[in-house]
Amino acid sequence: DTEVTQTPKHLVMGMTNKKSLKCEQHMGHRAMYWYKQKAKKPPELMFVYSYEKLSINESVPSRFSPECPNSSLLNLHLHALQPEDSALYLCASSQAPTMNTGELFFGEGSRLTVL
Amino acid sequence: RKEVEQDPGPFNVPEGATVAFNCTYSNSASQSFFWYRQDCRKEPKLLMSVYSSGNEDGRFTAQLNRASQYISLLIRDSKLSDSATYLCVVAPPDSNYQLIWGAGTKLIIKP
Numbered sequence: 001d002t003e004v005t006q007t008p009k010h011l012v013m014g015m016t017n018k019k020s021l022k023c024e025q026h027m028g029h030r031a032m033y034w035y036k037q038k039a040k041k042p043p044e045l046m047f048v049y050s051y052e053k054l055s056i057n058e059s060v061p062s063r064f065s066p067e068c069p070n071s072s073l074l075n076l077h078l079h080a081l082q083p084e085d086s087a088l089y090l091c092a093s094s095q096a097p098t099m100n101t102g103e104l105f106f107g108e109g110s111r112l113t114v115l
Numbered sequence: 116r117k118e119v120e121q122d123p124g125p126f127n128v129p130e131g132a133t134v135a136f137n138c139t140y141s142n143s144a145s146q147s148f149f150w151y152r153q154d155c156r157k158e159p160k161l162l163m164s165v166y167s168s169g170n171e172d173g174r175f176t177a178q179l180n181r182a183s184q185y186i187s188l189l190i191r192d193s194k195l196s197d198s199a200t201y202l203c204v205v206a207p208p209d210s211n212y213q214l215i216w217g218a219g220t221k222l223i224i225k226p
Contacts, residue, residue, distance in 0.1 A: 031212060033212070040218075042202055042216035042217060042219060043216055045214070048212040048213075050212065055212060056212055056213065090158055090159075094212075097211035097212055098206060098211070098212055098213070101164070102148075102149040102161065102204060102214065103161045103164075104159075104161070104214070106158035106159055107158060108157065108158050109158055
Protein backbone atom coordinates (compact mmCIF):
# COMPACT_ATOMS: atom_id res chain seq x y z
CA ASP A 1 0.00 0.00 0.00
CA THR A 2 1.24 3.45 -0.89
CA GLU A 3 2.10 5.88 1.91
CA VAL A 4 1.19 8.85 -0.25
CA THR A 5 -2.55 9.37 -0.33
CA GLN A 6 -4.28 11.19 -3.16
CA THR A 7 -7.88 12.31 -3.42
CA PRO A 8 -10.05 12.05 -5.36
CA LYS A 9 -9.11 8.91 -7.27
CA HIS A 10 -11.29 9.96 -10.19
CA LEU A 11 -12.52 13.40 -11.20
CA VAL A 12 -14.66 14.51 -14.11
CA MET A 13 -14.94 18.23 -14.66
CA GLY A 14 -16.16 20.69 -17.23
CA MET A 15 -13.95 23.34 -18.75
CA THR A 16 -15.47 26.07 -16.59
CA ASN A 17 -15.22 24.20 -13.29
CA LYS A 18 -12.79 24.82 -10.44
CA LYS A 19 -11.60 21.75 -8.60
CA SER A 20 -8.63 20.66 -6.48
CA LEU A 21 -6.53 17.54 -6.20
CA LYS A 22 -5.14 16.72 -2.78
CA CYS A 23 -2.10 14.79 -1.64
CA GLU A 24 -0.89 13.83 1.81
CA GLN A 25 2.20 12.04 3.10
CA HIS A 26 3.30 11.30 6.65
CA MET A 27 6.79 9.98 5.98
CA GLY A 28 8.47 13.24 6.97
CA HIS A 29 9.57 13.86 3.41
CA ARG A 30 10.45 17.45 2.65
CA ALA A 31 10.16 17.33 -1.13
CA MET A 32 6.81 16.87 -2.85
CA TYR A 33 6.03 16.67 -6.53
CA TRP A 34 3.20 16.81 -9.03
CA TYR A 35 3.56 14.74 -12.16
CA LYS A 36 1.21 14.34 -15.11
CA GLN A 37 1.02 11.07 -17.01
CA LYS A 38 -0.78 10.37 -20.26
CA ALA A 39 -1.52 6.85 -21.44
CA LYS A 40 1.55 4.90 -22.58
CA LYS A 41 3.84 7.84 -21.74
CA PRO A 42 6.23 8.35 -18.85
CA PRO A 43 5.40 10.74 -16.03
CA GLU A 44 6.09 14.41 -16.78
CA LEU A 45 7.21 16.66 -13.96
CA MET A 46 4.98 19.66 -13.31
CA PHE A 47 5.99 21.15 -9.95
CA VAL A 48 8.37 20.49 -7.08
CA TYR A 49 8.08 21.83 -3.55
CA SER A 50 11.12 21.65 -1.35
CA TYR A 51 10.68 22.55 2.30
CA GLU A 52 7.26 23.96 1.43
CA LYS A 53 8.67 26.38 -1.13
CA LEU A 54 8.04 26.08 -4.84
CA SER A 55 11.36 24.93 -6.24
CA ILE A 56 10.50 23.94 -9.79
CA ASN A 57 7.69 24.92 -12.15
CA GLU A 58 8.14 23.20 -15.49
CA SER A 59 6.45 25.99 -17.45
CA VAL A 60 3.06 24.66 -16.51
CA PRO A 61 0.04 26.72 -17.71
CA SER A 62 -1.47 28.95 -15.04
CA ARG A 63 -4.73 27.00 -15.12
CA PHE A 64 -2.82 24.61 -12.83
CA SER A 65 -1.99 26.19 -9.48
CA PRO A 66 -0.05 24.27 -6.85
CA GLU A 67 -0.17 24.90 -3.13
CA CYS A 68 1.78 23.43 -0.23
CA PRO A 69 -0.03 24.35 3.01
CA ASN A 70 2.43 22.40 5.18
CA SER A 71 5.10 19.76 4.93
CA SER A 72 2.58 16.92 4.69
CA LEU A 73 0.09 18.37 2.24
CA LEU A 74 0.18 19.29 -1.41
CA ASN A 75 -2.72 20.55 -3.46
CA LEU A 76 -3.21 21.18 -7.16
CA HIS A 77 -5.93 23.68 -7.98
CA LEU A 78 -7.54 23.32 -11.38
CA HIS A 79 -9.41 26.02 -13.25
CA ALA A 80 -10.54 26.42 -16.85
CA LEU A 81 -8.90 23.21 -17.98
CA GLN A 82 -8.92 21.89 -21.52
CA PRO A 83 -9.86 18.38 -22.68
CA GLU A 84 -6.17 17.72 -23.46
CA ASP A 85 -5.44 18.12 -19.75
CA SER A 86 -7.18 14.80 -19.15
CA ALA A 87 -4.54 12.52 -17.64
CA LEU A 88 -3.41 10.74 -14.50
CA TYR A 89 -2.03 13.23 -11.99
CA LEU A 90 0.51 11.71 -9.68
CA CYS A 91 1.74 13.14 -6.43
CA ALA A 92 5.10 11.98 -5.12
CA SER A 93 7.40 12.68 -2.23
CA SER A 94 11.06 12.09 -1.51
CA GLN A 95 13.21 12.20 1.56
CA ALA A 96 16.02 14.05 -0.10
CA PRO A 97 16.84 15.48 -3.48
CA THR A 98 16.02 12.70 -5.91
CA MET A 99 19.48 12.71 -7.40
CA ASN A 100 20.79 11.12 -4.24
CA THR A 101 18.57 8.09 -4.08
CA GLY A 102 16.18 8.45 -6.98
CA GLU A 103 13.41 7.11 -4.83
CA LEU A 104 10.15 8.86 -5.33
CA PHE A 105 7.15 7.55 -3.42
CA PHE A 106 4.10 7.97 -5.61
CA GLY A 107 0.46 8.10 -4.69
CA GLU A 108 -2.01 6.04 -6.69
CA GLY A 109 -2.91 9.10 -8.71
CA SER A 110 -6.01 11.10 -9.53
CA ARG A 111 -7.48 10.24 -12.91
CA LEU A 112 -8.84 13.45 -14.39
CA THR A 113 -11.25 13.73 -17.29
CA VAL A 114 -12.04 17.18 -18.67
CA LEU A 115 -15.19 17.38 -20.76
CA ARG B 116 18.31 11.92 -29.91
CA LYS B 117 16.08 11.46 -26.85
CA GLU B 118 17.76 11.91 -23.48
CA VAL B 119 16.74 8.43 -22.33
CA GLU B 120 15.72 5.79 -24.85
CA GLN B 121 14.13 2.41 -24.36
CA ASP B 122 12.65 -0.19 -26.66
CA PRO B 123 8.90 0.14 -26.01
CA GLY B 124 8.28 -3.58 -26.61
CA PRO B 125 6.12 -5.37 -25.80
CA PHE B 126 8.41 -8.21 -24.90
CA ASN B 127 6.34 -11.40 -24.80
CA VAL B 128 8.24 -13.93 -22.73
CA PRO B 129 7.28 -17.40 -21.43
CA GLU B 130 7.19 -17.90 -17.70
CA GLY B 131 10.53 -19.05 -16.35
CA ALA B 132 12.57 -17.45 -19.10
CA THR B 133 15.27 -14.83 -18.71
CA VAL B 134 14.67 -11.43 -20.25
CA ALA B 135 16.89 -8.40 -20.55
CA PHE B 136 16.29 -4.83 -21.62
CA ASN B 137 18.63 -1.96 -22.20
CA CYS B 138 18.25 1.75 -21.91
CA THR B 139 20.57 4.37 -23.41
CA TYR B 140 21.14 7.87 -22.11
CA SER B 141 22.61 10.88 -23.85
CA ASN B 142 24.21 12.94 -21.06
CA SER B 143 27.57 11.40 -20.26
CA ALA B 144 27.77 13.45 -17.05
CA SER B 145 24.74 11.69 -15.55
CA GLN B 146 25.56 10.13 -12.21
CA SER B 147 22.52 8.28 -10.97
CA PHE B 148 20.38 5.66 -12.67
CA PHE B 149 17.28 3.76 -11.67
CA TRP B 150 14.72 1.24 -12.83
CA TYR B 151 11.09 1.83 -11.92
CA ARG B 152 8.26 -0.60 -12.44
CA GLN B 153 4.73 0.48 -13.31
CA ASP B 154 1.80 -1.93 -13.35
CA CYS B 155 -1.16 -1.17 -15.59
CA ARG B 156 -3.13 1.82 -14.26
CA LYS B 157 -0.97 1.98 -11.14
CA GLU B 158 1.72 4.32 -9.91
CA PRO B 159 5.44 3.82 -10.67
CA LYS B 160 7.53 2.19 -7.96
CA LEU B 161 11.30 2.09 -7.61
CA LEU B 162 12.57 -1.37 -8.54
CA MET B 163 16.27 -0.79 -8.07
CA SER B 164 19.04 1.74 -8.31
CA VAL B 165 21.88 1.04 -10.71
CA TYR B 166 25.39 1.35 -9.38
CA SER B 167 28.66 1.45 -11.27
CA SER B 168 29.58 -1.96 -9.96
CA GLY B 169 26.22 -3.41 -10.91
CA ASN B 170 23.75 -4.72 -8.39
CA GLU B 171 21.54 -7.69 -7.87
CA ASP B 172 18.32 -8.12 -5.96
CA GLY B 173 16.99 -11.64 -6.09
CA ARG B 174 16.05 -12.43 -9.68
CA PHE B 175 16.85 -8.91 -10.85
CA THR B 176 20.25 -7.64 -11.93
CA ALA B 177 21.00 -4.11 -13.06
CA GLN B 178 24.20 -3.03 -14.75
CA LEU B 179 25.69 0.25 -15.90
CA ASN B 180 28.01 0.68 -18.86
CA ARG B 181 29.33 4.24 -18.75
CA ALA B 182 31.54 3.89 -21.81
CA SER B 183 28.57 3.02 -24.00
CA GLN B 184 26.09 5.04 -21.95
CA TYR B 185 23.57 2.35 -21.31
CA ILE B 186 22.02 0.57 -18.38
CA SER B 187 20.47 -2.86 -18.43
CA LEU B 188 17.97 -4.86 -16.44
CA LEU B 189 18.03 -8.66 -16.39
CA ILE B 190 15.15 -10.68 -14.99
CA ARG B 191 15.79 -14.37 -14.38
CA ASP B 192 13.17 -17.08 -13.90
CA SER B 193 10.43 -14.65 -14.88
CA LYS B 194 7.06 -14.85 -13.10
CA LEU B 195 3.61 -13.90 -14.31
CA SER B 196 3.69 -11.10 -11.73
CA ASP B 197 6.69 -9.54 -13.48
CA SER B 198 4.35 -8.36 -16.25
CA ALA B 199 4.56 -4.58 -16.12
CA THR B 200 6.17 -1.59 -17.79
CA TYR B 201 9.79 -1.01 -16.79
CA LEU B 202 10.89 2.61 -16.82
CA CYS B 203 14.51 3.63 -17.06
CA VAL B 204 15.22 6.81 -15.11
CA VAL B 205 18.32 9.00 -15.11
CA ALA B 206 19.13 11.85 -12.76
CA PRO B 207 20.72 14.75 -14.69
CA PRO B 208 23.89 16.14 -13.15
CA ASP B 209 22.61 19.69 -12.84
CA SER B 210 19.39 19.22 -10.91
CA ASN B 211 18.46 18.07 -7.46
CA TYR B 212 14.84 17.20 -8.09
CA GLN B 213 14.41 16.40 -11.75
CA LEU B 214 14.56 12.94 -13.23
CA ILE B 215 14.65 12.06 -16.90
CA TRP B 216 12.25 9.20 -17.63
CA GLY B 217 12.42 6.78 -20.49
CA ALA B 218 9.16 5.93 -22.21
CA GLY B 219 9.18 2.44 -20.69
CA THR B 220 9.45 -1.14 -21.92
CA LYS B 221 6.34 -3.26 -21.65
CA LEU B 222 6.92 -6.83 -20.50
CA ILE B 223 4.28 -9.55 -20.78
CA ILE B 224 5.01 -12.89 -19.16
CA LYS B 225 2.94 -15.70 -20.64
CA PRO B 226 2.09 -18.94 -18.83
